[in-house]
Amino acid sequence: MSAVVAILSRVGLWGRGVVVAIPYLWLLLFFLVPFLIVFGISFAESIIAQPPYSSLVDWLRDEDAGTSKLQILLNISNYFRLGGDDLYILAYLNSLKIAAVTTLFCLLIGYPMAYAIAKADPARRGPLMMLVILPFWTSFLIRIYAWIGILKGNGVISNLLEWTGLTSGPVEILYSDWAVYIGMTYCYLPFMVLPLYSTLEKMDPTLLEAAADLGSRPFKAFLSITLPLSLPGIIAGSLLVFIPAVGEFVTPELLGGPDTLMIGRVLWNEFFANRDWPVASAVAIALLLVLVVPIMIFQHVQGKQAEAGR
């Protein structure tokens, strides 16, 4: 053992090198390489075989002609299909819209919550925050399922509305865009509240006292001092919600209608229903391209926060 250590030390691989190398190699293999493979497969053809895609690189040997050729076939038709067929473009745009609306709702509900908890008695903040996180520890799948019972015709809300006389028959909110908004906001709310709370809690309360002392009314002080200072939290929380929401599958699948087009569902259907792996890969690459800029912004914000020592 010590011999191995000695050798590795000499090569400069021991110590820190090993600590970094283990997760590094793991991620290279299981995170980075897969993306390259997806990129590659997006240029393949869908065939009836196991696995159901054609190979990109072929070695062609012609014995008679005495030739040995390396054939690389790139099938770009998958991407043309994405660009040409309205379905995909609509799905992308719809996904962006739904993700944006979800982010907005999460912000509207989550900001006051985070603010209220940050302003609360220090002893109470822990438990209050815990109450926000607790639903997160229970299965999100089951919680979406709960909304099915609430939103369907003859569901809880429908019965409530009928009972109070506001409507005359059962109301079906389920299987519509609104159900998706509610479900997604429900799931992503903790992701918005956490970074917002973290930023608001660190804010110096004496700033608001100074503003009041200088004659600013509370709401005005909030707009001109608290809101701008909480911007990093708003950005972090919004990105944490928006980016994964664009590619969301489960919620729209369970709560949305057949015309609730989201790119996550499209990818799933291409893969599982149509068994068209190349097209699914192309969809994934296109989705990645759409998200690359927000992802980079997110990493930039994360990096800055980490360096500021949190």
Add this chain to the structure above:
Amino acid sequence: MRKIGFLSWALWFGYAFLYVPIALLVVFSFNESRLVTVWSGFSTKWYGELINNDALLSAAGLSFQVAAVSATLSVMLGTCAGLALSRFGRFRGRTLFGGMITAPLVMPEVITGLSLLLLFVALEQWVGWPDGRGVTTITIAHTTFTMSYVAVVIQSRLAGMDGSLEEAAMDLGARPAKVFFVITLPLIAPALVAGWLLAFTLSLDDVVVASFVSGPGSTTLPMVIFSSVKFGISPQINALATLMVLVVASGIFVASLVMARQERQRKRDEQMAIQNG
């Protein structure tokens, strides 16, 4: 004072929004009839059916196994990553490394699932491993994306920790590895536990990635729930939900009791210190 009123309302609305669905789930798990919207009497028969649902139980067993293994692996890898990012300064390839750590936090699950499946298929073609998809592939997949969460938790704990403790240990003659195991690790232990629990929960809850990378005979609990939920309401699911909520709630309750006791002890120690001044 009106402002406070608004905030309180907003807070309570938020909590209601979060908890009413869960409460309804629990209530209707005891409902006599199949309907989850009309109460027709108290019954625990759905719990009975749940216990006898073999498919569900074996899926649950599989899920727990995968979650435990992947959480453990994830904590080991994530701690290395968090340590590297917060203590090693600038090293070659740090930007790429940091990027690979933070990207899974926001990556849509369909992309993660698809890419990992394609990797496993390609690997099987080239190297012969992994031999078909199953528990191994699901575990690897879960480890990969939960590792990022653990890394973030560890990194933020390390950033908040006093770096001079590790310097003092080195100054007194301890080599870096010794410093990590004797000084750093005990002090970040709570973060390690939190990270493990986080990874465990994320793994237990995942349906999309598991659907992509699982194989015949390796159905996870979320996959079972998903397919049964797609077909509509099933009160067994309510029963399952209630059990889960119970476990989580009692876990948190116990944890907060322990933390409260530690807090009281700490206050007593501080008093003692001041008196001795």
Add this chain to the structure above:
Amino acid sequence: MAGQPIRKPTRLEPWQDAGQTPYVRIDKVTKTFGDFVAVDEVSLSIYRNEFFALLGGSGSGKTTLLRMLAGFEQPTEGKIYIDGVDMAGIPPYERPVNMMFQSYALFPHMTVEQNVAFGLKQDNVPKAEIRDRVAEMLGMVQLSAFGKRRPHQLSGGQRQRVALARSLVKRPKLLLLDEPLGALDKKLRERTQFELVNIQEKLGVTFIVVTHDQEEAMTMSSRIAVMNHGVIAQVGTPTEIYEYPHNRFVAEFIGSINMFDGRVVETDGDQVLVASEEAGCDLLIAHATPAPVGSPVSVAIRPEKIALSKEPLPDGDGRNRTTGIVREIAYLGDVSIYLVQLPNGKTVRVTAPNVTRRTEMPITWEDEVTLSWRPFAGVVLTQ
């Protein structure tokens, strides 16, 4: 109130002895962080058994220099030798140096005994010996009864003593201390100053202390290096630093000072005559470093070296003598500080002991007074 001198006046002064080799030699060391130069070509020699202080404000580079001695930073340029050995590339756990951290850095999950024993355990010292040495050390810092406590069960002063014990138990030849008294209240600070000096003399360890508190440096150290923006402004004994500052920075950094700008009129051996409009008179300085006639200089005079008198004094050729009006008086109990305004507007600070009782003070506000000082009082500074 100024600290009491603790050092006995008769001391071997190894830095005067050309035959002595320094224990620590810092040779043209520079440290840059990106564009920022923290330490700029610093050279220092520190001898065995010195109580050496690195004194400066924040950003002066003193802490960076200390960390380079400990091994937590590597010099960008230059070399550091400890006991003749080049420390380049040698990590902290292999250096014959121990450090006491500003935040004490006590391991919170270990008891006091375990903290103190830590360094000995790293060296694989036998258990029995560890027990004995730890007990001895705890006795020396008067914490024998607290061995089983944990750091958060101790007060600030007790934690500091544990940190000290932990850093001394390995009997290092060199101990580095980073602002050791910063976190203590005034009374505790004074008591600890005595203790530190006693321990240092008893154990025969070389101490290098980083501090921003000049009183601390002056009372405890054998020599002080005053640092400013990464360079050493002056190295010397407390007396030398105070009475013979080499430049404006040191003169103004230590204690209070009066500065008079002027021009050299005459030199005669080590006597310099400076004409100063600011002072409103000619200044004669004895024991001065000669400067060319006509060059612009500053003359620095300490407030306690100036005498105040209401009666006009016999004429001294108009030298070292000027008049002004008393504008402010600060009564400190043992001394009073007078701010005297000269006719040209300049304010001079004078400190005088309260020989008479407050109620019998001869000098009061708006009095016209004569300021005088002796030729030995001033120092000529060229920058």
